[in-house]
Amino acid sequence: MSNNSSAELHGIIAEYHTVEEILAAAETVREAGYTRWDCHTPMPVHGLDRAMGVRETRLPWVVLIAGLTGGGLGVLMQWWMNAIDYNYRISGKPDWSLPANIPVAFETTVLFAAFAAFFAMWIANGLPRWFNPLSRNARFARATDDRFFVAIQASDPMFDQDATAAMLSSSGAHAVETVEEPDETSRPPAVFRGAVWSLVSLAMLPLFLVAMARYNTSDKPRVHLVPDMDFAKRIKAQAVSDLFADGRGTRPPVAGTFALEDMEAVGADPAYYTGKLGDSFVTDFPLEVTPELMQRGQERFGIYCAVCHGDDGRGKGMVAQRAAVLSPATWVAPTDLHTQPVVDLASGQLFDSISNGVRNMPGYSSQISYQDRWAIVLYTRALQRSQAASAQDIPEGVNLR
Amino acid sequence: MNPVNVNREPVLAPDLAARVSRVGLVLAVLGLGAGFALGAAEGDNLRHFFWAYLVGFAFFFTFTLGGLFFVLVQHVTGAKWSVSVRRMGEFAMNTVPALGIMAIPLLYPLLTNAGREEFGGLLWPWVQPHGEHADLVAMKEPFLNVPFFIGRMVFYLLVWWLMARFFMKRSLQQDTDRDPAYAPTIAMRKLSAPGIIVFALTLSFASFDWLMSTAPEWFSTIFGVYIFAGCVLTIHAWLVISSVFLQKQGYMKKEVNAEHYHDLGKFMTAFTVFWAYIAFSQFMLIWYANLPEETGFFHSRTTEAWKTMSYLLIVTNFFVPFFGFLSRHVKRKPKMLAMWAVYVLIVHWLDLYWLVMPSMSPESNPFGLIEVATTIGAFGLFLWAFARQGVRHSVLAYGDPKLGDCLAHENY
Numbered sequence: 060m061s062n063n064s065s066a067e068l069h070g071i072i073a074e075y076h077t078v079e080e081i082l083a084a085a086e087t088v089r090e091a092g093y094t095r096w097d098c099h100t101p102m103p104v105h106g107l108d109r110a111m112g113v114r115e116t117r118l119p120w121v122v123l124i125a126g127l128t129g130g131g132l133g134v135l136m137q138w139w140m141n142a143i144d145y146n147y148r149i150s151g152k153p154d155w156s157l158p159a160n161i162p163v164a165f166e167t168t169v170l171f172a173a174f175a176a177f178f179a180m181w182i183a184n185g186l187p188r189w190f191n192p193l194s195r196n197a198r199f200a201r202a203t204d205d206r207f208f209v210a211i212q213a214s215d216p217m218f219d220q221d222a223t224a225a226m227l228s229s230s231g232a233h234a235v236e237t238v239e240e241p242d243e244t245s246r247p248p249a250v251f252r253g254a255v256w257s258l259v260s261l262a263m264l265p266l267f268l269v270a271m272a273r274y275n276t277s278d279k280p281r282v283h284l285v286p287d288m289d290f291a292k293r294i295k296a297q298a299v300s301d302l303f304a305d306g307r308g309t310r311p312p313v314a315g316t317f318a319l320e321d322m323e324a325v326g327a328d329p330a331y332y333t334g335k336l337g338d339s340f341v342t343d344f345p346l347e348v349t350p351e352l353m354q355r356g357q358e359r360f361g362i363y364c365a366v367c368h369g370d371d372g373r374g375k376g377m378v379a380q381r382a383a384v385l386s387p388a389t390w391v392a393p394t395d396l397h398t399q400p401v402v403d404l405a406s407g408q409l410f411d412s413i414s415n416g417v418r419n420m421p422g423y424s425s426q427i428s429y430q431d432r433w434a435i436v437l438y439t440r441a442l443q444r445s446q447a448a449s450a451q452d453i454p455e456g457v458n459l460r
Numbered sequence: 461m462n463p464v465n466v467n468r469e470p471v472l473a474p475d476l477a478a479r480v481s482r483v484g485l486v487l488a489v490l491g492l493g494a495g496f497a498l499g500a501a502e503g504d505n506l507r508h509f510f511w512a513y514l515v516g517f518a519f520f521f522t523f524t525l526g527g528l529f530f531v532l533v534q535h536v537t538g539a540k541w542s543v544s545v546r547r548m549g550e551f552a553m554n555t556v557p558a559l560g561i562m563a564i565p566l567l568y569p570l571l572t573n574a575g576r577e578e579f580g581g582l583l584w585p586w587v588q589p590h591g592e593h594a595d596l597v598a599m600k601e602p603f604l605n606v607p608f609f610i611g612r613m614v615f616y617l618l619v620w621w622l623m624a625r626f627f628m629k630r631s632l633q634q635d636t637d638r639d640p641a642y643a644p645t646i647a648m649r650k651l652s653a654p655g656i657i658v659f660a661l662t663l664s665f666a667s668f669d670w671l672m673s674t675a676p677e678w679f680s681t682i683f684g685v686y687i688f689a690g691c692v693l694t695i696h697a698w699l700v701i702s703s704v705f706l707q708k709q710g711y712m713k714k715e716v717n718a719e720h721y722h723d724l725g726k727f728m729t730a731f732t733v734f735w736a737y738i739a740f741s742q743f744m745l746i747w748y749a750n751l752p753e754e755t756g757f758f759h760s761r762t763t764e765a766w767k768t769m770s771y772l773l774i775v776t777n778f779f780v781p782f783f784g785f786l787s788r789h790v791k792r793k794p795k796m797l798a799m800w801a802v803y804v805l806i807v808h809w810l811d812l813y814w815l816v817m818p819s820m821s822p823e824s825n826p827f828g829l830i831e832v833a834t835t836i837g838a839f840g841l842f843l844w845a846f847a848r849q850g851v852r853h854s855v856l857a858y859g860d861p862k863l864g865d866c867l868a869h870e871n872y
Contacts, residue, residue: 105870119787150750158747161740 066239069192070096070212071223072199073232078104080231081207085110087230088209093223095215099193099202121179122172129171133164147377151362189247196238210238330407332429334414340407346433356438359431363423372396372442391419396439397446409436466864470635470854473711477850484843491837492516498830510569510583511674511820512831516838517562518671518812522687523842524559525663526695527552528620529688531627532659535645535652541723543866544715547631547857548702551849552695554628556621558845562838563613566670570606584609586676593677596753604673616666623655635859642861663688671812674819678757682742689735690808696727697801697808704798706855715856715867718792722871725791728804729782735811736778760822761814769825773814777807788871809835 075081078100085098089112098107134157141147142155152159181187193199193210202208209232211223220237227235246252283289294300300308325332330345346352361370369376374395382390394401413432416422427435495516499509530549534542542549569582586604589597597604630644637644664684672683680686703716703724746754761770785791785800817826857863 105868123786158740158744161744 066242068213068220069238069240070210070215070218071220071227071235071237072193072196072208072210073227073230074198074201074234074236075207075209075231076233078207081209082106082110084209084227084230084232087226088211091217091226093211093215093217095218096209096211099199099208099210101202101204101206104207116183118176118179118183122176125175126168126172130164130168132171133167134160136167137163145377148361148365151358187247189245189251192238192241192245195241196236198234198236199238331433334405334407334410336407340405340411342405342407344406344433344437346430348437352430352434353437353441355431356434356436356441359427359435360438360442363427364435367393367420368396371446372439393420397443402443402447406436406440409439466858466867468638468858468863470858471711471715471856472854473706473709474851476706476709476711477847477855481844481847481851484840484845484847487840488837488844489840491833491835491840493837495830495834495837498828498833502830505582507582507820508826508830509834510566511817512834513565513838514583514670514674515809515813515816515831516834517559517566518687518816519809519835520555520559520562520838520842521666521670522691522694522808522812523552523698523846524555524620525553525659525688526691526693526698527555528624529656529659529663529691530695530699532623532652532655535627535648536656538649538862540862540865541720541869543857543860543863544712545699545703545720545724546860547853547855548699549695550624550628550631550857551846551853551855552698552842553620553624554849555842555845556617556624558841560617560621562841563617566613567610570610584673584676586673589676597676600676604676609669612665612669616662616669619658619662623658626651627655631857631860632853634861635854635857638859645861660684660688663691671815674816675757678754680742680746680754680757682738686735686738686742689731689738690811693728693731693735693804694808696724696731697804700724700728700794700797700801701805704794707794712856718794719869719871720866721794721797722788722791723869725785725797725800728797728801729785729791732778732781732804736774736782739777760818765822765824766814766818769810769814773807773811777811781807 073084075084081098081100081104085107088096089110098104098111100107137160138155141159146154148154193208198206199208199210209227209230211218211227213220217223224235224237247255294302294308296309298308299306302308303310328345330336330341330343334340364372365376367376367378368374369379372395374393376393379390379393383392396402410432412420413427413435414422414424423432492513495512496506496509499506499512502508527549530542531546531553533539534546534549566583569584570587572582584604585591586597586600587606589595627648630648633639634642634644667684667687671687672678672680700721703712703721706712707716743758746758760766781800781804784803785797790796790800813827813831817831820826860866
């Protein structure tokens with residue numbers, strides 16, 4: 060194009076017409092020892108990498124390391140959440156359970172690997188860049204259509220305008236041209252950069268709002284995104300309702316309804332099924348006490364009771380801790396099972412509390428079988444005993460540390 | 461590079477194929493014979509032998525079905541890269557008749573009363589439900605009953621045989637007819653899509669029937685996919701091994717190159733991950749829900765005798781192969797990849813062993829010569845049926861219209 064020598068030189072391009080020509084030219088340029096140059100072709104050309112002597116990409120290593128990092132961080136994050144920060148027991152499984160972590164760790168592995176591949180490609184290709192000076196050359200436009208180009212940059216240590224041009228001509232080029240650095244900068248324009256930064260800042264906004272909400276109190280009612288779900292149209296127990304002619308919200312059992320329990324069995328062994336004999340609670344266990352029953356009780360206690368009462372039964376379970384923070388005014392703390400009144404309760408009354416609930420605690424008769432409820436009572440007794448132990452209780456031959 | 465000029469000539473290796481098939485036959489006779497003798501010597505009414513036989517049968521079955529899937533998926537996608545190795549996949553899929561022969565002895569545990577009283581059948585406990593969950597298993601009788609089971613068995617084998625025949629015949633026809641309109645290839649492409657659906661259903665149900673029903677009180681809908689993962693892994697490993705072997709003997713030197721090995725290796729890597737993904741998907745839901753009717757399968761495999769092997773499988777079947785041939789350098793070195801392919805076949809067999817055997821013996825790992833012998837026998841039978849086809853047919857689908865593209869194929 061122009062030979063305006065005042066403009067700074069970007070490089071030299073040479074045009075070829077066929078795949079064979081560009082492959083031969085690439086080998087010539089490689090053998091001449093140039094390092095800062097490239098080939099531009101309208102379609103992928105087999106063997107061009109070899110002809111150019113392109114070094115193997117290190118991208119796979121970046122992706123591998125990022126993937127392993129992502130997987131490791133994924134597990135670490137869940138370990139911290141589940142075992143340290145909020146160790147909420149779920150269906151009796153260990154606080155930190157590797158199988159439960161694998162799906163998330165898998166996702167973080169893929170996420171890190173994909174981002175690393177994407178952004179490492181940017182860096183390796185010198186992006187983001189608004190344009191390549193070559194794209195300002197009219198002849199070069201055919202690189203996307205039907206012409207093949209070799210472009211050698213002026214910054215190449217071997218570069219010499221005349222010698223390089225001569226070398227390219229002798230390599231079979233149909234045309235050789237110099238390309239000047241354009242006057243404009245190849246950085247993205249200020250508007251574009253401004254837009255990107257505004258978007259990034261805006262994307263931070265929700266995070267700031269969340270952070271702010273977490274550390275502030277407000278007397279405005281909270282925003283309900285799904286009011287139907289937050290305020291379900293239901294009739295509370297014992298409340299009046301005009302839906303029914305008699306105005307009663309709670310419906311009496313339909314005629315012919317019968318209890319799920321086998322009333323005959325309950326009648327035959329009321330101590331086992333109700334914890335009561337007549338009007339008084341039983342103090343003995345109405346079933347055989349075995350190590351297996353104790354173990355079962357420990358497991359069930361961990362599943363059903365520990366979330367509120369805590370593993371040690373002192374009423375400091377994760378639910379209790381969180382509820383005390385979230386709604387201190389209305390939350391009734393779970394009972395410390397080691398207070399004297401609870402220790403003094405008859406076993407039958409503990410059984411009754413588990414079955415039918417007490418104060419704010421709901422009944423668990425629909426979830427826990429009769430035998431398991433007794434197992435929990437048994438374990439609670441052992442727990443109480445363990446917390447009220449003295450030095451004399453330690454068997455001979457056991458060393459205290 | 462530019463498309464390679466294809467001189468459409470058959471690659472014939474009848475002598476080599478005859479030799480290999482003889483080796484296969486000898487292995488089959490010796491292996492199955494030794495397995496039977498060892499089994500008879502155990503004096504347990506052939507119970508151990510039949511379980512080991514089922515593992516061998518399953519091993520064979522994954523080669524055949526892997527081959528069928530390979531051929532179907534190449535046609536359904538119109539793949540170019542695989543043309544030069546596809547004929548070997550066709551040989552593998554066309555071993556259905558031999559698989560059928562191997563299925564015949566499985567009728568014995570279905571039809572005889574021997575040993576039923578003690579164990580509830582020699583092999584499939586639902587034949588005569590017994591023990592703790594007998595009433596539960598008995599409820600599955602409408603599906604799990606002997607006549608229907610045998611009917612299904614015949615049906616699966618018949619469907620696979622018809623499919624294998626269809627694709628084999630058309631592929632050979634494409635070679636010899638030199639039809640410029642490529643009618644046989646177009647016919648194969650048309651049938652491959654419905655063929656995939658039939659394949660998926662028959663493979664799933666065959667897996668349910670033959671393998672999952674060894675523990676009839678247990679069920680897992682993903683089980684068929686699990687077996688499928690093993691099938692695909694197996695066939696790609698097998699194609700690597702066969703190609704390297706043929707090239708070492710001086711055949712297909714140009715027709716299979718690093719690019720094709722690279723692609724076969726990619727599928728091996730991909731399906732190693734897929735296997736782990738499916739295995740974990742199956743495990744995690746059962747572990748999380750912890751429902752008594754589902755956990756039995758994993759309970760017997762993650763406690764006591766089988767615990768070590770279960771944990772070991774995660775390492776041998778996922779971590780070792782995944783990092784072993786993740787790198788493209790490994791995939792592009794045929795001999796190294798072939799070694800990994802052999803490794804894959806071995807651990808795939810371990811996987812099948814682990815799937816089947818704990819149902820026979822939850823308390824102890826009965827691993828012994830009897831499993832090794834029957835598996836070598838089953839593999840020998842496959843090898844015989846596989847190689848025998850090379851006696852009559854070209855090992856290269858030289859008439860395939862995409863052969864030129866295949867030879868010019870290059871990974872970037």
